[in-house]
Amino acid sequence: MTASEGEWYLSDLANGIERSRILSIATQVKKMKAEGQEVTAFTVGDFSPEEFEVPPSFTNELAVAVNQNQTNYPPAAGIPELRESLSDWMEYKYGLNVGSDGIVVGSGARPVLFASFKLFLEPGEALAHGVPAWNNHYYVHLNSAKDIAIEGNSESRFLPTAEGVKERISEIRVLILNSPLNPTGTCFTAEELGAICDVILAENHKRRKNGKKPVMLVYDQVYSTMTAQGIEHVHPVQVRPDMFEFTITLDAISKSLTATGLRLGWMALPPKLAAPVIALIGHMGSWPARPIQQAAAATYSDHSKLESYFEDLDSRISERMEVLFTRLSKMKESGLPVDFIPPQGGIYLSTQFNLFGALGVNTNEEIRLWLLEEVGIAVIPFQAFGLEDESGWFRISIGAVSVNEVSDAMNRLELALQSIQ
Ligand SMILES: Cc1ncc(COP(=O)(O)O)c(C=O)c1O
Numbered sequence: 001m002t003a004s005e006g007e008w009y010l011s012d013l014a015n016g017i018e019r020s021r022i023l024s025i026a027t028q029v030k031k032m033k034a035e036g037q038e039v040t041a042f043t044v045g046d047f048s049p050e051e052f053e054v055p056p057s058f059t060n061e062l063a064v065a066v067n068q069n070q071t072n073y074p075p076a077a078g079i080p081e082l083r084e085s086l087s088d089w090m091e092y093k094y095g096l097n098v099g100s101d102g103i104v105v106g107s108g109a110r111p112v113l114f115a116s117f118k119l120f121l122e123p124g125e126a127l128a129h130g131v132p133a134w135n136n137h138y139y140v141h142l143n144s145a146k147d148i149a150i151e152g153n154s155e156s157r158f159l160p161t162a163e164g165v166k167e168r169i170s171e172i173r174v175l176i177l178n179s180p181l182n183p184t185g186t187c188f189t190a191e192e193l194g195a196i197c198d199v200i201l202a203e204n205h206k207r208r209k210n211g212k213k214p215v216m217l218v219y220d221q222v223y224s225t226m227t228a229q230g231i232e233h234v235h236p237v238q239v240r241p242d243m244f245e246f247t248i249t250l251d252a253i254s255k256s257l258t259a260t261g262l263r264l265g266w267m268a269l270p271p272k273l274a275a276p277v278i279a280l281i282g283h284m285g286s287w288p289a290r291p292i293q294q295a296a297a298a299t300y301s302d303h304s305k306l307e308s309y310f311e312d313l314d315s316r317i318s319e320r321m322e323v324l325f326t327r328l329s330k331m332k333e334s335g336l337p338v339d340f341i342p343p344q345g346g347i348y349l350s351t352q353f354n355l356f357g358a359l360g361v362n363t364n365e366e367i368r369l370w371l372l373e374e375v376g377i378a379v380i381p382f383q384a385f386g387l388e389d390e391s392g393w394f395r396i397s398i399g400a401v402s403v404n405e406v407s408d409a410m411n412r413l414e415l416a417l418q419s420i421q
Contacts, residue, residue, distance in 0.1 A: 016141055021384040025368075029378040038376045040409035041400050045134070045182060045347070047258040048400040052316065054259045055309050061298045062262075065291035074290045076282035077274070078105035078266070082297040089300045090268050094224075094235040096249060101271035104278055105293065109222050109252035109265035111286035115277050116248045116267060117143050117174060120216050125173040130160035132385035132393075134182040148172060149386060154393075157186035157341050158350060158382075162195035169203045174216050179233065180223040180345025183385045183395035187227065187344040190234045197240035204246060218248045222255045222265075223346035225310045226317060231344045245270050253296055255346075258313070258399075264288040264296050317347055320398040320406050324349055327410035336417040349396040351379070356392065358420045363390050375416045377409050 007015050026044045033039055077083065083100040091097045106112040121127060121143045128148035129136035140147040148168050152158035159181060165172075177196070179188045188196075197217075204214040217236060224233040236243040252265030267277060281287060288296075299306065321343045328351065331338050339352040355367050364381035371377045379394040387393070398406065 013142070013144070018138060018141070020135075020138075022380055025378065025380055025384070029372070032372075039372065039378050040376060040405050041378050042396040042398070042409070043378045043380055044400060045397055046260050046399055047347075049258075051402055052258040052313070052399065054257055054262065055299065057305070058257060058259070058295050058299050061295035062291050065294040070290040070294060072290065074287050074293055076287055077278040078103065078287070079290065079293045079297065082293045082300075085297045085301040086266055087268070089303065089306075090249070090251075092303055094233075094238060094249075096235060096237050096244075096268060098268045099271055102269050102274055103266055104269070104274055104281060105264060105266045105288055106281050107263040107265070107286045107288045108254055109220065109250050111281060111284060112250055112265050112267040112277075113139070113218070113220065114142070115280045115284075116218050116250065116269075117145075118280060119248075119273065119277060120174050120213075121145050122173075126168075126171045128165070128168060128172040128175045129386075130158075130177065130181070132158055132183055132382045132387040133176075133178055134385060136176060137386050139176075145174075146171070151387065152184075154341065154350075154352075157344075158184040158387075158393075159186055159188060159192065160196070161192070162199050165196050166199045169199055169215065172203075172215050173213065174218060175200070176218040176220060178220040178222075180226065181348075182223065182346060183348050183380065183382065184341060184350040185343045185346050185348035186341055186350070187231055188234055190232075190239045193234050193236060194239040197236050197243050200246060201240065201242055214246055216248065217243065217246055218250065220250045222250065222252045224251065225256045226314060226347065227345040228314075228318060228321065228343050233345065248273075253299075256310070257299070262288075262292050264292050317398065319403050320401065321349065323403060323406045323410065324351075324396065324398070327407075327414070331414055331417060336414070336421070338413075338417065347397055347399045349398070350382075351394050351396050352392045353379075353394060354392045355417075355420070356390075358417075364392060364394070367392060368394070371413075375409075375412050377413060 029039055029041050029043055083103040086103045087100045123144035126148045127140050127145040131149040131151045150160040150164040152160050200215050207214050219236055227233055236247050249268040254260045328338050328340050337354040341350040343349050353367050368381050379396055382393040
């Protein structure tokens with residue numbers, strides 16, 4: 001049955017749900033690989049377990065918990081020792097003290113993200129987000145929200161700016177920010193984030209007086225522990241302590257422990273707002289398995305071991321970024337039509353393939369197909385992250401590739417670009 005045949009049966013919400021554009025491209029790449037074609041998959045925001053393994057101490061703890069028959073329902077908010085160790089970690093690392101009552105866990109960042117929108121948004125209220133950014137357009141639809149897209153550009157490292165937020169602030173109910181940003185690999189500075197917080201605080205000061213509900217900030221920092229040399233991750237409460245009551249923080253082991261398939265994320269929020277989220281997570285049944293929670297509780301309680309794991313992970317990410325950075329810089333210097341934004345965090349690099357003239361094409365999609373079919377390089381256009389400009393910008397993800405694969409891909413790219421000059 002095709003989607004349109006099913007339309008008569010379904011709600012408008014269900015009929016309007018869009019499939020992930022990233023996953024459609026990833027499926028195309030998998031098929032090409034299965035047919036024996038050489039393709040470097042710079043596509044998914046996932047980690048290949050061969051290149052980036054979950055810390056062995058985590059999997060050991062997991063096995064212990066399974067062998068101890070930890071198989072019954074966990075409490076909906078998370079097991080107490082996990083809420084405790086995550087709350088200590090958030091205070092130690094980001095100066096955010098919500099206490100264990102302000103931590104609610106879910107099976108990955110997605111359920112807690114979904115729950116955080118449900119906490120505040122009525123249908124028709126505005127959900128504001130940067131563009132390009134990961135998946136927000138789907139959440140606008142799922143919440144029947146009004147869409148406010150705040151566009152970044154290469155000068156702002158594709159991050160939304162305080163000026164952009166200020167222009168629309170009177171309409172916004174929820175603003176979601178993500179740093180390090182997927183898809184761009186760029187991070188807010190304390191000054192940039194502080195300026196956005198000032199806009200929110202000034203607006204909420206007015207709203208408190210006139211009885212209007214406040215602007216809430218959902219701060220998605222799932223890549224917070226992955227930063228390039230010299231870059232510090234910043235949290236809203238660190239730069240503006242008054243943001244505490246307006247900030248919901250999201251994090252997950254999916255990225256921090258490269259454990260995308262193990263499904264554990266959490267929300268840190270003012271404890272007085274926690275009860276409805278706990279009920280919602282309970283009704284959705286989206287709590288992580290008890291053994292996963294037990295392993296995460298142990299892992300997050302040992303701060304120094306965790307910090308050395310993050311240091312090692314950063315160095316493995318940076319090995320790959322270094323090759324991309326060096327090779328793309330060289331191509332750019334020699335006059336080839338490529339550009340990029342220096343990587344600051346996460347596993348992504350914003351890369352521009354300005355091949356419109358050389359290939360005689362008008363769209364990013366045509367460039368993407370040329371890169372895929374002629375060069376064997378699979379990348380995701382910024383259109384998949386809501387930026388509709390046909391300006392040749394793409395996301396490169398290094399989570400599923402070895403250093404040698406990156407190197408080989410850059411060799412092929414250089415030759416292919418020279419051949420079309
Ligand atoms: C910015 C951001 N937030 C949240 C998620 C979802 O994380 P999870 O796999 O834990 O649901 C992703 C996944 O790619 C992401 O990039």
